[in-house]
Amino acid sequence: MRDCSRVDNLVAMNRNLSPVSAETGNGHQGFMLAPRESPGTPTPVGQARPERLPARDRVIRREALFERLSATPPGGVVLVCGPAGSGKTVLLRSWVEARGFGERVAWVEFEPGERDAQRFWLSLIDALAGAVDEEELVERVHPMPSFDGEAVLERLLPGLDSLEEPVVLVIDDLHGLGSAEALGWLELFLARMPAKLRLVLASREEPQLGLHRLRLAGALTEIRGRDLRFSAEETRGLLEASGIELSDEGVALLQERTEGWVGGLRLAAISLGGHPDPERFVSEFSGSERTVAGYLVAEVLESQRPEVREVLLRTSILDRVSGALADFLTGGSGSERILQELEDANAFISSLDAARSWFRYHRLFADCLRLELRLTDPASIEALNRKAALWYEEHGYPVEAIRHAQAAREWSYAARLLGESYIGLILDGRLATVHELLAAFPPEALTENPDLAIALAGARVFEGRFEDAASFVDLADRQSATMADEQRWRFDLRLANVRLWVARLRGDLSTALQAMESVEAALAAQPAGEAAWSTDLRATALLNLGITELWAFRIANARSHLEEALALVRRAERPYLEITCIAHLGMLAAFGEETIPNGVELAEEAITSAETRGWGDDPVIAPALAMGGIELVCLGRFEEAERWLDRAERVLAPEVEGMTEVVTQHAIGLLRFARGRLGEALAAFLAAERLKARLSEDVMTIDPRSALLQVHARMGDTAAAHAMLAELSDEDRDRAGMRVGEAAVHLAEDSPEQALKVLAPVIEGAEDTVQLRTASIAALLFDAVAREELGDTRAAGQSLDRALDLAEPEGIVLPFALAPIRELLERHPRHKTTHPALLSEILDVLAGSPGPARGEAAPLCEELSEAELRVVRYLPSNLTAPEIAAELFVSPNTVRTHLRHIYSKLDAHSRRGTVDRARELGLLAPSRVR
Numbered sequence: 001m002r003d004c005s006r007v008d009n010l011v012a013m014n015r016n017l018s019p020v021s022a023e024t025g026n027g028h029q030g031f032m033l034a035p036r037e038s039p040g041t042p043t044p045v046g047q048a049r050p051e052r053l054p055a056r057d058r059v060i061r062r063e064a065l066f067e068r069l070s071a072t073p074p075g076g077v078v079l080v081c082g083p084a085g086s087g088k089t090v091l092l093r094s095w096v097e098a099r100g101f102g103e104r105v106a107w108v109e110f111e112p113g114e115r116d117a118q119r120f121w122l123s124l125i126d127a128l129a130g131a132v133d134e135e136e137l138v139e140r141v142h143p144m145p146s147f148d149g150e151a152v153l154e155r156l157l158p159g160l161d162s163l164e165e166p167v168v169l170v171i172d173d174l175h176g177l178g179s180a181e182a183l184g185w186l187e188l189f190l191a192r193m194p195a196k197l198r199l200v201l202a203s204r205e206e207p208q209l210g211l212h213r214l215r216l217a218g219a220l221t222e223i224r225g226r227d228l229r230f231s232a233e234e235t236r237g238l239l240e241a242s243g244i245e246l247s248d249e250g251v252a253l254l255q256e257r258t259e260g261w262v263g264g265l266r267l268a269a270i271s272l273g274g275h276p277d278p279e280r281f282v283s284e285f286s287g288s289e290r291t292v293a294g295y296l297v298a299e300v301l302e303s304q305r306p307e308v309r310e311v312l313l314r315t316s317i318l319d320r321v322s323g324a325l326a327d328f329l330t331g332g333s334g335s336e337r338i339l340q341e342l343e344d345a346n347a348f349i350s351s352l353d354a355a356r357s358w359f360r361y362h363r364l365f366a367d368c369l370r371l372e373l374r375l376t377d378p379a380s381i382e383a384l385n386r387k388a389a390l391w392y393e394e395h396g397y398p399v400e401a402i403r404h405a406q407a408a409r410e411w412s413y414a415a416r417l418l419g420e421s422y423i424g425l426i427l428d429g430r431l432a433t434v435h436e437l438l439a440a441f442p443p444e445a446l447t448e449n450p451d452l453a454i455a456l457a458g459a460r461v462f463e464g465r466f467e468d469a470a471s472f473v474d475l476a477d478r479q480s481a482t483m484a485d486e487q488r489w490r491f492d493l494r495l496a497n498v499r500l501w502v503a504r505l506r507g508d509l510s511t512a513l514q515a516m517e518s519v520e521a522a523l524a525a526q527p528a529g530e531a532a533w534s535t536d537l538r539a540t541a542l543l544n545l546g547i548t549e550l551w552a553f554r555i556a557n558a559r560s561h562l563e564e565a566l567a568l569v570r571r572a573e574r575p576y577l578e579i580t581c582i583a584h585l586g587m588l589a590a591f592g593e594e595t596i597p598n599g600v601e602l603a604e605e606a607i608t609s610a611e612t613r614g615w616g617d618d619p620v621i622a623p624a625l626a627m628g629g630i631e632l633v634c635l636g637r638f639e640e641a642e643r644w645l646d647r648a649e650r651v652l653a654p655e656v657e658g659m660t661e662v663v664t665q666h667a668i669g670l671l672r673f674a675r676g677r678l679g680e681a682l683a684a685f686l687a688a689e690r691l692k693a694r695l696s697e698d699v700m701t702i703d704p705r706s707a708l709l710q711v712h713a714r715m716g717d718t719a720a721a722h723a724m725l726a727e728l729s730d731e732d733r734d735r736a737g738m739r740v741g742e743a744a745v746h747l748a749e750d751s752p753e754q755a756l757k758v759l760a761p762v763i764e765g766a767e768d769t770v771q772l773r774t775a776s777i778a779a780l781l782f783d784a785v786a787r788e789e790l791g792d793t794r795a796a797g798q799s800l801d802r803a804l805d806l807a808e809p810e811g812i813v814l815p816f817a818l819a820p821i822r823e824l825l826e827r828h829p830r831h832k833t834t835h836p837a838l839l840s841e842i843l844d845v846l847a848g849s850p851g852p853a854r855g856e857a858a859p860l861c862e863e864l865s866e867a868e869l870r871v872v873r874y875l876p877s878n879l880t881a882p883e884i885a886a887e888l889f890v891s892p893n894t895v896r897t898h899l900r901h902i903y904s905k906l907d908a909h910s911r912r913g914t915v916d917r918a919r920e921l922g923l924l925a926p927s928r929v930r
Contacts (some may be wrong), residue, residue, distance in 0.1 A: 085263020141614035143429025229260025316369030419451030507658030603628025636813025709741025
């Protein structure tokens with residue numbers, strides 16, 4: 001052993017290290033030690049021994065504690081609370097194995113110091129989903145930029161309440177959870193504990209979870225540090241399992257010196273395994289925390305071969321290590337074999353994956369290795385961190401790369417990495433991680449580095465803080481002169497994209513249109529070989545371009561960019577962006593680029609995609625609900641539209657997606673108008689107009705003023721209508737929709753001739769103005785009313801037939817519900833029109849029926865379950881049953897079972913027949929009309 005003074009110095013330097021666990025974790029061997037060839041022959045820890053006992057034979061079975069754990073009934077909570085190295089993890093692992101819980105154990109693992117509430121809860125839900133046999137009871141939730149933990153709990157708890165068999169949920173190392181938000185939701189979870197769930201919490205510290213309420217109710221089982229201490233008998237069992245012989249006196253002394261502290265016993269056992277005089281070792285051993293670091297360095301590290309010591313020391317800077325990464329840091333080879341041998345010998349290292357390619361040092365061991373590195377080679381530490389950052393960047397681990405660049409004080413490098421990766425991190429649900437990385441920079445860097453200004457702007461975008469985001473965009477622009485030429489095109493694309501993003505979400509279309517040119521130029525300047533590097537950036541840039549062009553009525557460009565973005569996000573598996581792409585592609589239906597039924601189907605596809613991922617209440621579905629809602633109104637499916645628009649209002653985030661708010665209020669106004677609720681319609685249109693007034697005047701796609709004119713006319717308030725008309729520019733007044741509104745005013749004033757004059761330009765171009773077909777249909781209907789008032793019944797019938805001609809291909813109903821056309825429609829001879837079915841549907845809607853009939857479909861004898869409905873929504877696709885299962889995170893057998901039930905309930909005998917029957921019943925949107 002080394003001089004004791006050196007050991008004491010090491011310990012003294014290590015005092016400020018946080019106490020960390022010597023437990024194994026991750027299901028590995030804990031206290032199981034490789035036996036030595038003989039007590040007197042030291043064997044390097046890194047040497048694998050074929051005669052190792054099976055793992056289960058070298059775990060100390062703690063039956064008394066097992067009984068206490070098992071005595072807690074389902075619906076109860078267990079707290080295992082003890083200091084570092086007290087054996088909490090191994091106790092729980094061995095209990096789970098001893099009691100034969102099998103796969104019905106959900107073990108939650110998360111990174112130490114985890115500050116991201118979403119990542120913790122997704123880990124918990126994934127663990128539960130893997131432990132529950134009834135797969136539809138626990139649906140996995142995909143990461144999202146925004147996260148509503150309460151909504152996720154409300155979705156999770158009903159399934160857990162339906163469990164038929166008990167499940168054990170273990171949350172290990174709870175003290176390492178650094179998110180107060182996550183703990184708050186966990187406390188809510190505890191207050192509503194499912195009856196069949198047994199929750200086990202393992203922590204070094206008392207959790208801040210209000211456990212006193214459970215304690216008072218007698219629903220809490222507590223195992224504390226004193227309970228975790230090894231008895232003399234258990235100490236002997238540990239030594240014997242490791243092939244160590246020690247007298248009764250020696251065992252008693254060792255147990256006394258360590259006070260039964262498992263970490264100290266394990267360290268002693270490692271040294272005893274190769275010590276020539278175990279009894280003397282025990283008499284000299286002090287198991288207190290003061291000497292742990294010294295013993296680790298002296299007894300474990302120094303007994304290794306030089307190449308093993310090199311790997312251990314140079315990789316100690318890492319939170320996890322692979323063989324390839326270790327080789328890169330050491331400049332050698334064979335590191336993976338060394339790491340595997342160390343794990344085989346229980347040298348405070350455990351593998352993180354089944355292939356044993358990634359490893360983690362136990363935290364106490366890692367701290368000691370870092371201390372030794374600081375003592376022996378402090379000059380290498382920054383260089384090692386720099387090399388680690390390069391390796392992680394090259395292999396696609398941006399968070400680790402940034403952290404090691406920061407540790408190396410390479411601030412510009414770390415800033416560039418964060419600027420390039422923040423979008424992907426936030427889409428992965430790691431907004432809290434982005435904030436943590438930003439906080440690790442020196443304060444001056446946040447105001448001087450343009451890459452960090454862009455990352456800060458992007459983070460503010462996802463938080464809905466657009467004014468702050470715009471300020472950071474301006475800051476990045478002012479600092480851009482410091483950007484190196486070789487990084488210039490990447491920076492320009494990032495800056496233009498975030499500027500466009502902020503402007504679009506604020507509804508500032510004029511700024512967005514300027515930024516759009518910069519985005520297009522930056523995309524064109526992107527080297528071909530760099531496209532894969534910037535998939536997230538390129539996809540969001542194209543998406544922002546497409547949406548901006550949509551609102552600017554540049555329809556062809558909008559379609560092109562949205563489709564290109566959709567292809568990118570599907571390849572990159574970015575469902576959050578995919579949903580947004582699909583929703584806005586559906587909006588093209590309102591402008592003639594898609595049929596309206598097709599637009600509804602696209603909106604439904606976006607909503608279904610969100611719901612299957614647990615995002616049914618997330619603002620990401622608001623555009624699909626709003627745009628699908630207005631299209632359902634156009635089709636006269638008012639009951640469905642009401643539900644969609646109510647939901648859109650609920651999920652819309654305040655001050656986000658201004659145009660979506662305008663569409664929602666405009667659609668609500670149209671729905672109220674069509675149902676004759678004129679006062680409510682007027683209020684909704686005025687709200688839409690106020691919202692639109694806050695946006696750029698260049699937004700042309702939705703204009704509530706035409707509908708406001710018609711409502712004023714219907715209410716007889718022509719003075720208000722004329723006041724509106726007087727404020728219109730000549731360009732606005734000449735638009736088709738505004739001409740229809742003005743014609744409605746003239747008809748309300750008994751001036752049919754003037755109405756015909758106003759409508760003439762729209763009527764003449766009706767067939768050629770496909771993108772304005774609803775306005776064209778409305779113009780023809782008001783034309784028919786005007787001609788009827790003038791006594792020209794034949795011409796009125798011709799205009800009505802022309803309107804029906806335009807409406808028939810897609811089943812458009814709304815214009816007939818807004819124009820004063822009902823009496824004329826009822827008199828229109830059914831036998832002379834080529835559209836008798838559509839005419840009947842329109843009259844049904846005007847009479848107050850819920851919407852167009854979908855055929856004489858017989859009602860269901862038995863309703864489909866929610867799980868079966870989710871499967872039905874995938875049937876129109878080309879996905880196979882296993883592919884549907886993968887989308888829904890259930891087994892193929894579960895999907896096949898659902899299909900059998902679906903076929904039976906719908907009385908169908910094929911997939912095609914099932915789809916047709918589902919459409920008849922309104923379970924699916926109508927098929928696309930092309």
